[in-house]
Amino acid sequence: MNFPNCGIDLTRPRVMGVLNVTPDSFSDGGRFNSLDTAIEQAEAMVRAGASFIDVGGESTRPGATPVSLTEELDRVCPVVELIKRNLDIVVSVDTSTPEVMVEAVAAGAGLINDVRALQREGAMNTAINLGVPVCLMHMQGVPETMQDNPHYDSVVDVVEDYLLTCSNQLVNGGFDRSKIIIDPGFGFGKTLSHNLQLLNAVDRFSGHGYPVLVGVSRKSMIGSILNKPVDERMIGSVAAATIAAYKGASILRVHDVEETVDAMSVVQALLEE
């Protein structure tokens, strides 16, 4: 499938590098230091073969608390601008906040990655007006409490229905269908079994004509399988990304770019044979 609207060819699996600009990295330390670190990390990910860099100023991992608008704007926009000024890469902005979408796109972001699938007040109209590609992700509940006993009758059916409903809302609002990416939302209100059922069903998600984005990198689903802490989950994460790509995922959102890019070359070689 082609993806002409942000210049990335998705006929082969592509890697999106994660760049966190959440409080820990941006708290009290000097602003220049933080920007320096961010651009260094971004540069390393581009050299390692990333096709996208995902910049996020709100932590959405389990238990995370919300962030204020000014805080999110201050964290995200300078980093987006600096990356676009220095590197030739598509920057994706990980946000659910319309104001951040507007400012980040003005700063050069070429993709909106919304873990709330544009369901926040004003987000859908903002995305339609901006016209850049969007990634719609499924989440059950809110980050603070989403891992407190998640339940589904059939997780694959529920997530698929949700993503198709959100996509249709967007298309009905006049948004170009070819700019929509869908994401099952691994770890967002899901047990290990739910996550594994979704991983096994990536081919079903990719059968709807939308590119599929998968983010499993270093998540607790990998940690539960391996019984290993977050800094020892690289190989398990690459294995899961490999399976997802073999089942048709187009974009893999990861921390370990170089390793995942190699794995994607192996998948691509096999898919081409």
Ligand code: PT1
């Ligand atoms: C994702 C994703 C994201 N994940 C998209 N955006 C995060 N499109 C942030 C854990 O279980 O998968 N897709 N933006 C990070 N969120 C989590 C969730 C981090 C769960 C860790 C876990 O450990």
